[in-house]
Amino acid sequence: MIYEIFRQERKGQPFQHAGTVTAPNERFAEIYAREQYARRQESVALWLVPRDAVNEIDEFPDEFDLKYRRVDGYSIKARLREAREKAGTLVSDESA
Amino acid sequence: MSQRTDLLLSIADDELILGWRNSEWTGIAPFLEEDVAFSSIAQNEIGHARALYELAAAELGTTADELAFDRKPEEYRSAPLVELRRLEWARTIARHWLYETADEIRLAALKASDDPEIAAIAAKMDREEAYHRMHAEMWIDRLLSTEDGRSRLNEAVDELWPYALGVLDGELRPQLRRRAEERLGRDLPDVEPVPRGVHEAELAELLEEMTMVRRSGPPGTQW
Numbered sequence: 001m002i003y004e005i006f007r008q009e010r011k012g013q014p015f016q017h018a019g020t021v022t023a024p025n026e027r028f029a030e031i032y033a034r035e036q037y038a039r040r041q042e043s044v045a046l047w048l049v050p051r052d053a054v055n056e057i058d059e060f061p062d063e064f065d066l067k068y069r070r071v072d073g074y075s076i077k078a079r080l081r082e083a084r085e086k087a088g089t090l091v092s093d094e095s096a
Numbered sequence: 097m098s099q100r101t102d103l104l105l106s107i108a109d110d111e112l113i114l115g116w117r118n119s120e121w122t123g124i125a126p127f128l129e130e131d132v133a134f135s136s137i138a139q140n141e142i143g144h145a146r147a148l149y150e151l152a153a154a155e156l157g158t159t160a161d162e163l164a165f166d167r168k169p170e171e172y173r174s175a176p177l178v179e180l181r182r183l184e185w186a187r188t189i190a191r192h193w194l195y196e197t198a199d200e201i202r203l204a205a206l207k208a209s210d211d212p213e214i215a216a217i218a219a220k221m222d223r224e225e226a227y228h229r230m231h232a233e234m235w236i237d238r239l240l241s242t243e244d245g246r247s248r249l250n251e252a253v254d255e256l257w258p259y260a261l262g263v264l265d266g267e268l269r270p271q272l273r274r275r276a277e278e279r280l281g282r283d284l285p286d287v288e289p290v291p292r293g294v295h296e297a298e299l300a301e302l303l304e305e306m307t308m309v310r311r312s313g314p315p316g317t318q319w
Contacts (some may be wrong), residue, residue: 022130027234031128034227035136 003029006047109174115141169300177259179296180309190252191233194260261289
């Protein structure tokens with residue numbers, strides 16, 4: 001059985017995915033996760049999640065190409081340059 | 097040598113030699129996760145050995161390294177149980193479980209010692225050994241859960257039982273018997289314990305291998 005392991009580096013911080021352990025049951029997984037992700041005091045807490053319990057979704061259709069909703073759909077570089085030219089603060093390497 | 101030093105060395109030697117034996121699985125344990133866990137346990141045992149050697153060394157006017165590596169095979173106080181070379185998983189787990197159970201009984205007695213240093217180091221070791229016991233117990237459960245596992249475990253325990261009794265002093269042995277019989281749900285044979293002080297031939301080979309690098313430099317080399 002595969003367990004997804006999330007680790008928290010310091011109290012109050014979000015848990016982040018660290019990797020997996022393969023183990024026959026939860027007890028084995030606990031021991032193995034402890035050894036692999038917390039032995040060097042690199043974590044203050046771990047979450048063990050059976051992979052089956054993870055609900056993965058991976059389809060996000062964008063049929064009408066609404067690129068203005070995406071981070072790459074709006075170029076800030078050109079706008080910034082325009083604004084700097086207007087303000088007279090453009091430095092030479094930005095004009096390249 | 098005082099009785100105290102003798103006691104410290106017996107436990108230190110047990111932990112060092114078992115740590116070495118367990119580390120022989122590094123890279124070839126049955127699966128990756130177990131490889132990491134068992135290697136980590138081996139490292140812990142060697143860490144315990146170092147702490148104990150340091151206490152003994154202070155009394156003997158020597159160093160932990162000299163005690164660990166520079167004695168002759170016959171000077172080691174380890175129990176023959178930890179010296180056996182057993183590259184077979186059921187036996188390795190049986191030895192690990194028998195040793196951890198005996199060690200728990202021994203540490204409980206030492207935690208009650210009048211000697212504050214001994215009581216403190218026993219308590220400190222026991223906090224780490226708790227995880228070793230968890231690891232051993234989960235494997236015992238797993239082996240006991242199938243016919244095949246149960247018969248392999250029982251066979252290994254029968255073979256190792258005289259050695260396991262030899263880890264403990266006479267007065268602590270009944271505790272080990274009671275706990276092991278309860279756990280396995282059967283009686284264990286009445287046998288003559290294999291005591292400390294006699295050594296398995298494998299010990300000399302182990303020491304030869306373990307001290308190879310140390311002996312490669314002139315005496316007094318700092319590593």
